[in-house]
Amino acid sequence: MTHLSRLWNIFRITWLEQRRSPWDLLMVLLLAPAFLYMYWAFMGGGSTSYKVLVINSDRDPCPVGGAGQSCAEQAIQRMSQLTYRGGTPILRLTLLEERSEAEKRLRDRTAAALVIFPEEFSRAISAARLGQPPPEASVVLVGDLANPYYSVAAIMTSATLEDYLRQVTNQPRPVQISEQPLGGSGSRSEFEMYVPGLLIAAVTMMIFSVTIAVTRQIESGTVRRLQLTRMTAFDFLGGISLMYLWIALLSVALSILTAQALGFRSQGPLWLAWLIYVLTALASIGAGLITACFSGTAARAAIIANFPLMLLLFFSGAVFPLPQVRLFTIAGRTIGLFDLLPHTHAVTALNKVLSLGSGVSEIGFELAALAVLCVAYFAAGVWLFQRMHMRAR
């Protein structure tokens, strides 16, 4: 028997075994296409509309265009007319009065950028058209520089404004466009920008450890043995979760210390970031428990656990941003589909603390949502485990 025929035989029996585990095969084949499709669908077919907040203090009539409009209103109109080829608007504008409200939205990442038109905007344009020295006026772009959506929204906004200004004044830049980073986001190094996401990814990997720890016991039959004792699903999963929470506490502390040693600086309190990471780890543990219920064997767990892992990383904004898919509004707050993922709140809260220097009071909602979702995931895990592995079958 030659090497080639032996190799062929090994290929053949591996294929036969794989084919006889159709679910495993299907999962491997469909994982990437399914996520690509989901991402495409949630992105509205690939055309993201960037939410831009506008505060317009310009009340004077514009010397061009007529209809009593101010120049800022004309510029805003121009911004709103920017569309993709399919007609989807590139910028979704929302007019606001208060800067504090706008900044809150930027911190919550429900908007990508804020544009503030000064009250001298029309006057500056009028002066420029007449060849007079314009009054000092500056359009301010405000945003969280750590938010990947900000840079796109800012570029599109400033390009549109410059185009408008050139058109109405025939001058390159009669009004300055300046940028004000939100919180401490302007002073973040690239490394510092990546650290929060990297740590989120690291604690999310706990899904694998937890899923395999549970399925190993199901597979070896020790769960069956314990089923005869007074043990409940809560005891079993609670014990395992506690063990992995302990590991998470240490792992997150070690990771933060390492990041600090390598030059990472947090704008907000580090203990708060640590707490968020620990809650995120707890949520990942909960997701691991749910995954274990459907896995049955450790080998299958290694495949199935990729689903929640990718879901929690790619659809929470931890790796790249996603638009909000609105579900309902409660107490004035819009709840989106991805808000059901604990990691969505973790990403927002960490960004607020690490980049924008927020404290506990500013991340109250995220902490509460994270805690509620941790409990919900754990409860779902216990309920499923009780039904699928602890009851007489």
Next chain:
Amino acid sequence: MPTIILETLHLTRRYGDLLAVRDLSLQVQEGEIFGFLGPNGAGKTTSIHMMCGLLRPDEGEVRIAGRRVQGGDPELRAQIGMCPQTNILWSKLTCLEQLEFSGQMYGLPGRLARRRGQELLETFGLAEKRHKLAGSLSGGMQRRLNLALALVHGPRILVLDEPEAGLDPQSRLLVREYIRAWAGAEGRTVILTTHNMDEAERLAERVAIIDHGALLVLDTPEALKRRLGEGDVLEIELAGDGGPPTEQALPVVKPLSQQVNLLGQTLVLRERNMVEKITPLTQALQGAGFQVGAVHLRANSLEDVFIGLTGRSLRE
């Protein structure tokens, strides 16, 4: 009147189209060693899993000490110690650690669980291995540890699924003596499944034989053997070629022995005082032109009863 500790009433369980257990009704008396016999796939393990509350019957019910076993009743389940057919151990825990852990999960205080664990390790010849990981033990040692785990919480009913499988003769003797001694204490009952007839005959006070999920007989081994035919079993092998067809041997021996079967090339005869008939039988066969090979004389066994009831065809 003996107390009924465990009772099954019209127990039925299906797996898809397969009827694994069919209308099984039996009573196990407190203090007895009850043998549950059947070929592979007869429904033994399914039956005992229903008795332990690990499986839910499709029809019928199980009662322990008169109380109906519901799937999730921990009080009732804790009265049972279950030793499964395959070794179910925590391979990364030492022998003592897992006994202690298991005892505590049944609700024993830590110290008591540890003491019980140490006693059981001593009993099963594993005291020297108390700090060894279960995964590093030999197959026979793992088997003994598997049994110890079923006993650590002091159950009233011990359910053993093929307890002697995978044991060497010394370990088998040790386990057999322990089971007998354990069951000797007041109020303790043993239910064991096996297809090892020798094991059942030596240990069980009453035996139930099931096949295709249904109960065939339930009695003491002695009574079952009597039912098949009292006395000895004589096996005469017909050897060599050129003689008459073997089926023609039956009418030759019938006048000398009424209970006779032909199994392949072997005549199996059952009769009292068979030893006196060996010479007349061999002479009659030789006179009819048959060549007589090996001749075995043995006592009627439970295996004969078992084969008589369940047949000789292979299962699974």
